[in-house]
Amino acid sequence: MLTIAGSSMKPRTGKQMRELGIIRDGALAIREGKIVAVGKTQDVTKAFRGNYVLSAKGKTVLPGFVDPHTHLVFAGSREDEFEMYVEGASFMELLNSSDAILKTTRETRRTRLEKLVELGLERLDTMLAHGTTTVETKSGYGLNVEDELKILKAAKRINQLHCMNVVSTFMGAHAVPTEYKQSPDEYIDLITEEIMPRVAESGLAEFCDVFCDRGIFNTEQAKRILKCAKNLSLKQKIHADQMNRLGGAEIAADIGATSADHLNFSSAEGIKAMTQKGVIGVVLPAAVFSLMMNRYADARLMIDSGVPVALGTDFNAGNWILNMQLSIAMACHFMRMTPAEAITAATINAAHAICRGNEVGSLEVGKRADITVLNVPNHKFLGYSFSVNLVEKVIANGRLVVDREKQDEPVFLSKTE
Ligand code: ZN
Numbered sequence: 001m002l003t004i005a006g007s008s009m010k011p012r013t014g015k016q017m018r019e020l021g022i023i024r025d026g027a028l029a030i031r032e033g034k035i036v037a038v039g040k041t042q043d044v045t046k047a048f049r050g051n052y053v054l055s056a057k058g059k060t061v062l063p064g065f066v067d068p069h070t071h072l073v074f075a076g077s078r079e080d081e082f083e084m085y086v087e088g089a090s091f092m093e094l095l096n097s098s099d100a101i102l103k104t105t106r107e108t109r110r111t112r113l114e115k116l117v118e119l120g121l122e123r124l125d126t127m128l129a130h131g132t133t134t135v136e137t138k139s140g141y142g143l144n145v146e147d148e149l150k151i152l153k154a155a156k157r158i159n160q161l162h163c164m165n166v167v168s169t170f171m172g173a174h175a176v177p178t179e180y181k182q183s184p185d186e187y188i189d190l191i192t193e194e195i196m197p198r199v200a201e202s203g204l205a206e207f208c209d210v211f212c213d214r215g216i217f218n219t220e221q222a223k224r225i226l227k228c229a230k231n232l233s234l235k236q237k238i239h240a241d242q243m244n245r246l247g248g249a250e251i252a253a254d255i256g257a258t259s260a261d262h263l264n265f266s267s268a269e270g271i272k273a274m275t276q277k278g279v280i281g282v283v284l285p286a287a288v289f290s291l292m293m294n295r296y297a298d299a300r301l302m303i304d305s306g307v308p309v310a311l312g313t314d315f316n317a318g319n320w321i322l323n324m325q326l327s328i329a330m331a332c333h334f335m336r337m338t339p340a341e342a343i344t345a346a347t348i349n350a351a352h353a354i355c356r357g358n359e360v361g362s363l364e365v366g367k368r369a370d371i372t373v374l375n376v377p378n379h380k381f382l383g384y385s386f387s388v389n390l391v392e393k394v395i396a397n398g399r400l401v402v403d404r405e406k407q408d409e410p411v412f413l414s415k416t417e
Helices: 014-018 041-047 079-086 091-096 101-109 113-129 145-161 184-202 219-231 248-255 268-277 285-291 299-305 324-335 339-346 348-353
Strands: 026-031 034-040 060-063 065-067 132-138 165-173 207-212 235-240 259-262 280-283 309-311 371-374 391-396 399-403
Touching (some): 034 041, 079 285, 145 165, 219 248, 268 299, 299 324, 309 348, 324 339
Parallel strands (some): 065 132
Antiparallel strands (some): 026 034
16 A cells, blocks of 8 residues: 655655655545544554455555646547647647637637536546546636636536545636737736636636747746736746747746646756746646657756656647546556655656645545556556556545456456357
8 A cells, every 4th residue: 555645745756756754455434535543454453343344455555647738628539630640740830820729718618507517527537437536627718707717617526426535726818819810918817817816706616737848828927927926816827838948847946836837948057946836846747648758857957956746637639538547557567666765756746746635635634535546566667557547446435436356357258159
């Protein structure tokens, strides 16, 4: 059992990221959705008698994954664009021809809230089946007052209906909408003067995020957005240095953002500044993989410099990944994170990246009983085995919500019959 205990107040950094708090022959007790005991099986069973006992003998038990960066709520899909990437197109080429984010925006604007809720719930079911129990989601496919609020309301409804925990981020600054193409600063005015105040007042979002990159929002515009967020008491995040080195990591450190995400092109100085300010670096290798960019964030430099590194999927219409196990595999293969570091990044550090470090991300007394059971003998199978779902059971809020133990039994057909 991997408890990853002891970092509820602060994310793990450096060598601590390799410490998983492993208890061999461990057990835990749950009451009313919360963990009430964690320890050796013989100690826990001496103190507690359960009404319902689950065995995980020979399996690996760990905290439910926390996905700290997704764009869950949108309509449509972009598989046609994927083919264009295969043939050499770039994200910016597609965005400039009103595809990519702008295509999904058109489709999302046309879609009713109820339908967006339905789509979001389905996607969460898949994430849950792969071991994720908490997820952050961003708006940003509305890009006007009405549709941004619609997406955030859908996220709220999804959180009420689903057993997974959903944390909401406002990201009106995801792209410049077509109608403001000639006057992007006016769109920033709209966000700061109208949309963000409405969002803050509604309580529909806890964070504000901005896509700072060449051809999207420049550093001045990003700073305006994040300063406005700060004034309105929305915590700050930034899509930083994803496709170019623009100084996104430095901005995150300057403003004191909770996290800076992507960081594929960040400078050593930017990373140092993040370390000094305790900004969490959220790495998203699947986004690099989907866009076929071949440049991953320098997670080794970040870990060695003391940046608390978290890991997410960045699920969105252009990066269709719902499985944190695959993010872990990519972090190991492409970014040379060890399985233990990637697991820490996908649990406790991811929880801190969305300010939930005291509620989820580790197996400790008082935390929500969000637990994933993998059908593998130890944690090193994460990253090593990446082609099938390793999850056997998921417990969310103390309830068994996924049980694949029986369902997957193969049917053997005899050759002679
Ligand atoms: Zn993103």
